[in-house]
Amino acid sequence: MTTPLEDAMDTLIRIFYHYSGKEGDRNKLSKGELKELLTSELTDFLSGQKDPFLVDKIMNDLDSNKDNEVDFNEFVILVAALTVACNDFFEEHLKKEGF
Amino acid sequence: MTTPLEDAMDTLIRIFYHYSGKEGDRNKLSKGELKELLTSELTDFLSGQKDPFLVDKIMNDLDSNKDNEVDFNEFVILVAALTVACNDFFEEHLKKEGF
Numbered sequence: 355m356t357t358p359l360e361d362a363m364d365t366l367i368r369i370f371y372h373y374s375g376k377e378g379d380r381n382k383l384s385k386g387e388l389k390e391l392l393t394s395e396l397t398d399f400l401s402g403q404k405d406p407f408l409v410d411k412i413m414n415d416l417d418s419n420k421d422n423e424v425d426f427n428e429f430v431i432l433v434a435a436l437t438v439a440c441n442d443f444f445e446e447h448l449k450k451e452g453f
Numbered sequence: 454m455t456t457p458l459e460d461a462m463d464t465l466i467r468i469f470y471h472y473s474g475k476e477g478d479r480n481k482l483s484k485g486e487l488k489e490l491l492t493s494e495l496t497d498f499l500s501g502q503k504d505p506f507l508v509d510k511i512m513n514d515l516d517s518n519k520d521n522e523v524d525f526n527e528f529v530i531l532v533a534a535l536t537v538a539c540n541d542f543f544e545e546h547l548k549k550e551g552f
Contacts, residue, residue: 360495363539365458396458430537434532437466
């Protein structure tokens with residue numbers, strides 16, 4: 355019996371490997387795999403974005419060791435940063451509603 | 454319609470506020486709230502732990518601004534670190550099985 359938090363952590367691991375295993379090093383996301391993951395799994399996040407270089411920018415920001423691939427640690431940092439950004443938006447929204 | 458990754462991010466936000474709202478600053482986890490979150494939501498992770506000071510140690514490590522409370526950014530860093538640790542274990546296991 356797992357908890358929702360354990361399920362969420364498990365989801366992160368499963369999603370990463372689902373895309374990283376498609377080509378090349380199966381423990382890392384190539385730029386194509388990252389793009390596929392973002393467009394398929396973060397549709398709401400990307401739907402408002404019109405920047406054609408967004409995936410290149412995210413790849414550049416994430417790829418701290420500059421091997422042009424994203425490993426699991428780099429991926430988790432992306433998800434953490436996005437979650438913090440969503441949360442900041444949520445807190446701001448609550449403040450406006452007078453909570 | 455949300456994706457599993459968006460659901461996972463949503464879960465992190467919901468769990469944090471469920472516990473942080475119990476006492477004091479409702480946007481931060483006190484030591485008691487952190488302990489309750491860890492024992493209720495990461496049961497598998499904590500079940501093998503016998504260190505009575507574990508929660509104090511985690512609090513100390515997370516509380517980067519030393520206010521004796523854990524904010525959402527500090528909480529996400531904990532979850533990211535635990536997920537990376539689980540993933541390292543998973544990769545090691547795959548290697549041993551000859552993948």
